[in-house]
Amino acid sequence: xxxxxxxxxxxxxxxxxVLSMVFLWIQPSTSAGICRESCGDQWxxxxxxxxxxxxRCGYTRFNLSCKxxxxxxxxxxxxxxxxxxxxxYFYQRIWINDPxxxxxxxxxxxxxxxxxxxxxxxxxxxxxxxxxCNIGATSRxxxxxxxxxxCSWWWLFR
Numbered sequence: 001x002x003x004x005x006x007x008x009x010x011x012x013x014x015x016x017x018v019l020s021m022v023f024l025w026i027q028p029s030t031s032a033g034i035c036r037e038s039c040g041d042q043w044x045x046x047x048x049x050x051x052x053x054x055x056r057c058g059y060t061r062f063n064l065s066c067k068x069x070x071x072x073x074x075x076x077x078x079x080x081x082x083x084x085x086x087x088x089y090f091y092q093r094i095w096i097n098d099p100x101x102x103x104x105x106x107x108x109x110x111x112x113x114x115x116x117x118x119x120x121x122x123x124x125x126x127x128x129x130x131x132x133c134n135i136g137a138t139s140r141x142x143x144x145x146x147x148x149x150x151c152s153w154w155w156l157f158r
Contacts, residue, residue: 040070048087048094061117078112093121 035057036045044050049058050072051065064072064084072084074096082096113120 039064039066039072042072042084042087044072044087045089059117076113076118077115094118 035049035053036043037050037053037057038044039050044064046057047059048062048064049055051063064074065081067073067081067083073081074084074094075081081099083099085095085097087094111120
């Protein structure tokens with residue numbers, strides 16, 4: 001019986017050694033190196049991919065474009081293009097911003113995420129008081145004073 005236990009122990013050690021050596025010799029996938037791409041100072045990797053990369057680099061509906069070689073952009077079918085501010089690959093979150101720097105207007109017009117793989121996070125009911133928010137303005141020199149109040153917590157009075 002002791003000899004059987006010793007043989008089993010030796011077999012486990014042998015199997016562990018062989019498997020360890022096999023895993024060390026296996027080359028890592030080269031697609032990880034090929035598919036990692038930057039757009040400005042942002043690195044884009046799986047599941048996202050830049051439009052210029054091969055299809056295997058990311059999921060089809062997670063395509064990003066690179067605007068002026070400096071800013072990753074996410075195109076949503078019914079909402080337009082948004083600059084990508086950050087991607088948290090661990091928690092699978094992407095932060096986008098309104099390109100016209102007037103997020104309340106974008107939300108008031110309705111942010112339609114249908115036909116996308118994305119779901120809004122932290123999107124709650126808000127009332128917006130816009131002061132000197134020129135809808136046609138695209139310049140950053142204009143100052144937008146925005147008061148956002150959670151509708152479920154506060155009332156907004158005139």
